[in-house]
Amino acid sequence: MKTKLIFFILISGFLFAQNPKDFINKVQSKFNSISNFTAKFSQTFYTAHGTEGGKANGNFYYKKKNKFLVELSNNIISSNGNTVWNYDKRFKRVVISNFNDDPTSFSLEKFIFAYPQLCKAEILKDENGALLLTPKDNDLQFKRVKIWKTADNLISKMELVDIGDLKYSFSFSDIKINQDLQDSKFEFQIPQGTQVIDLR
Template sequence: MTVKKTLAALAVSALLPVTALASDGAERLTRMLEPLQTYEANFAQRILDGSGERLQEASGQMWLSRPGKFRWEVAAPYQQVVVSDGADVYLYDPDLEQVTVQALDHRVTHTPALLLSGSVGDLTDSYAVSRRQQGSAETFTLVPKAADTLFEELEMTFRGERLSVLMMTDSTGQRTAIEFRDVQMNAFIDDSRFAFEIPEGTDVIRDTH
């Protein structure tokens, strides 16, 4: 799994007591996400294999706006831009001078960015949700109800009711972890942020699948 496919961050420390609260997980997650209309943050991403060995790191900035709009800009170690205008997704690689265009898959189990920019109802319908409290952190574990998904498990950790870490684990045990910093919630984001103009001379690949 690569930065191009996902975008995620670190594991929460196990030093503090953990209280499992499975019964109210979906209800609590819904209450925290429903007021969210826009979300802006810097991010640091790490990809770890099943043994915990670091495979890849990346950093950049992201913007989200409901419904279905998002923009991820990877700044290091190489540049890449992923933009959704709510209908199509553009994956731009400036080094290759190539952009891939595909229709937005509105299933939250296939498009991780929709965890925040999609419908909260779709999220809780698609995943079994449990919750645990660890000090000041609330972590929600989401297990897909369907078999055809990109991930076996997702964890969303909130501090002060702001999403600070998103962790995704696939069937091989590989984990993609994104830590969010300098978070701004419900600030104005101009719609032009979610429009992508294909640079002149760029090869365009249209994915119809």
């Protein structure tokens, strides 16, 4: 029993021995080594008071640079890296906007490569070694973000608190890298009879 306890302590110490720079470097290196990935996707929204405000599950597809497709039961959000289409199936309405102007834009590249150098970083040992990023100034549109990674250094979960204290939790599971994802998959084809709101 004593041997098992010592082994557990040693393993725990090894798992959390990394520092923020190691965490970031490993995730960046892994991201640079792949061209795309697919995953099961889960999102939960929390109000400023901490109560759950909504939940959604679906499929997530990602390809460099900033191409993504989120398929949910009532919505499809798609981006070819320049344009974002946010389609509401219930109302047959699509809102089109530029990637850089759209609040639903989900740029993994920014969280992996740009934001770490603009934030204070620390490892949260009591949260399975998550990386906590806290902006150094008020230029970014969030107060903090926590990032978890898999054993092979892919992002598995993110929790973001925006400047209005709303929290968004994103989880990825069943991650598959370097799939056959053509660029055309990220070009949304507007169904006939859809109301189009073009904000570009």
